Amino acid sequence: MSRVAKLAEKINQEGGDLRFDEIMAAHTTFKVGGPADCWLRPASGSFAACAARLFTEAARERIPVFVLGGGANVVVSDRGIRGIVLDTGSCRGESTPPQAGGACGETLSFGAGTAVDEAVEAAAAKGLDFSFFAGMPGTIGGGIWMNARAYDHSFSDFLSTVTLLSRNGEFRTYRRTDDFGYKRSPFQSTDDLILGGTFALPRRATEDIRLQMARFRADREAKGQYRFPSAGSAFKNNRAFGKPAGKIIDELGLRGFRIGGAEIAPWHGNIIINRENARAEDIKTLCDEVRGRVKRETGFTLECEILFAGEW
Numbered sequence: 642m643s644r645v646a647k648l649a650e651k652i653n654q655e656g657g658d659l660r661f662d663e664i665m666a667a668h669t670t671f672k673v674g675g676p677a678d679c680w681l682r683p684a685s686g687s688f689a690a691c692a693a694r695l696f697t698e699a700a701r702e703r704i705p706v707f708v709l710g711g712g713a714n715v716v717v718s719d720r721g722i723r724g725i726v727l728d729t730g731s732c733r734g735e736s737t738p739p740q741a742g743g744a745c746g747e748t749l750s751f752g753a754g755t756a757v758d759e760a761v762e763a764a765a766a767k768g769l770d771f772s773f774f775a776g777m778p779g780t781i782g783g784g785i786w787m788n789a790r791a792y793d794h795s796f797s798d799f800l801s802t803v804t805l806l807s808r809n810g811e812f813r814t815y816r817r818t819d820d821f822g823y824k825r826s827p828f829q830s831t832d833d834l835i836l837g838g839t840f841a842l843p844r845r846a847t848e849d850i851r852l853q854m855a856r857f858r859a860d861r862e863a864k865g866q867y868r869f870p871s872a873g874s875a876f877k878n879n880r881a882f883g884k885p886a887g888k889i890i891d892e893l894g895l896r897g898f899r900i901g902g903a904e905i906a907p908w909h910g911n912i913i914i915n916r917e918n919a920r921a922e923d924i925k926t927l928c929d930e931v932r933g934r935v936k937r938e939t940g941f942t943l944e945c946e947i948l949f950a951g952e953w
Contacts, residue, residue, distance in 0.1 A: 645678045645704055649725055652695045655684035657731065665717040665951075668709060668728065670778050672870040673921040674717025674951070677707075682728040688754075689806065689836055692727060696834070697810040699725065707950060708834055710754060713779030714787060714872050718951030719921045729754035729782055732836060735763045748801055750839040753782025757789070765850045769842035771799065775854035776861040778873065782835040787946075788826040792857060796838075797821035803828075804836040812836075824877050824946065865906055869914035875928060876911055876943040886943055887911030890931060893938055900927040913947075925949055 646661060653659045659681050665674030683691035699706045705724035709715065732754040747769055751760045757777045764771035773794040774784070783789070784796050785803060803815040805828075820827045828835060866873055876886040890896070890910030897907040902919030905927070906912040913927060924947075932943045 643678070644702060645724060648695075648698055648702055648704055649679045649681055652691060652698065653681060653683070655687040655691065657681060657683040657687070657691065658728075663726070665712075665721060665726070668726075669712030669715050669717060670870060671712075671716050671872055671915055671919075671921075671924060673719070673915060673919055673924065675719045675721030675921070677717075677722045677724075677726040679725045680728060681725055682730050683732075685731045685733075688729070688732040688752075689812070692806055692834060692836075693810040693812070695725065695727060696806065696808045700808060708782075710780035710783040711756065711778060713777075713783060714946055715948050715950055716872070716921050716924050718949070718953050720952040722951040727834075729780060732782075733759075735760060747844065748839050748841050750837055751781040752837045753780060753785075753835045755781045755837075757781060757784055761854060764840075764842055765847060765854060768844055768847045768850070770845045770850050770853075771840065771842055772850050772853040772857060776858035776866075781838060785835050785838045786826055786828050788821050788824050790824055795821070795823075796840075797826070799840040799842055801839045801841045803838045806834040806836055808832045808834075865908045865912065869906075869916060871906070871912055871914045872947050874911050874946055875913040876931075877946055879941070879944070882939075882941050885911065889935055889939060889941065889943075893934055895931060895934065898927075898931075900930065903927045905931065921949075921951075925953070 661679055662676040663680035664676055666672050707722055707726050709726050710729050732752040734752050736750045757774050757779055760781055761771045761775045773792045789796050800817050805813050878885045887910035895905050896910055898905045901923030902917040903923035904914050904916040906914050928945050935941055935943050
């Protein structure tokens with residue numbers, strides 16, 4: 642038995658879901674990616690304790706740990722990932738913190754593995770407006786890490802606190818400051834694991850919230866975000882460019898441009914799709930080619946939103 646397998650089985654004392662040579666295509670929205678040496682989703686209710694033990698012992702054994710949420714902005718290499726993939730899917734659910742309430746609304750806490758759309762629904766059921774993120778793929782943890790943005794609103798507009806676990810097994814609470822930016826968060830420069838976040842949400846009539854949720858979901862569908870496996874927007878917008886990334890790509894005639902099974906969506910320049918059994922390498926090569934052409938033709942350097950993980 643390998644060192645990775647021994648450690649994973651030692652950590653998984655509460656009977657979580659533990660798999661070896663797990664194909665990561667099953668865990669990303671792009672539906673690509675080779676095998677992880679080990680994939681672990683701790684048992685529900687014991688995620689934090691299990692993650693703390695895993696980080697501590699993996700550091701001692703020098704075994705890498707990759708944290709995976711909903712896989713919405715991740716492309717895993719065809720060669721897969723070495724070490725242990727810690728899946729946050731069991732770190733989910735919502736709660737109302739003791740400090741909830743107030744004239745401007747209420748605070749709700751969500752575990753990192755909670756699907757964003759599930760959080761939107763839970764908030765709406767309480768008459769709290771988190772509707773801007775309706776239909777967004779991925780999880781709360783990934784949304785906090787990316788400072789996800791949709792319809793002119795970012796996660797940081799509502800974020801109050803974040804519960805974190807450091808790689809040395811220490812828990813701490815981060816309180817929201819001004820160190821967020823466009824699709825940037827302070828957590829992108831650390832190895833801390835996001836366990837969950839608390840959001841201060843405005844109160845509105847539930848029927849108004851649900852109408853807005855329906856409009857946003859319909860808009861996403863009209864933009865073709867669900868037609869093929871993808872990660873949504875492939876590149877970040879930059880105001881200094883004077884126009885959205887998708888517009889720049891469109892003007893270069895790259896809609897429909899294809900490498901292998903990966904393609905720039907014929908209906909939107911900033912969406913890359915898995916058109917036909919794409920490999921992870923196809924997607925990465927396509928991203929690199931688009932960035933290169935934009936740089937040569939306009940002088941602009943596009944920043945990719947997609948995280949390329951594993952062995953390349």
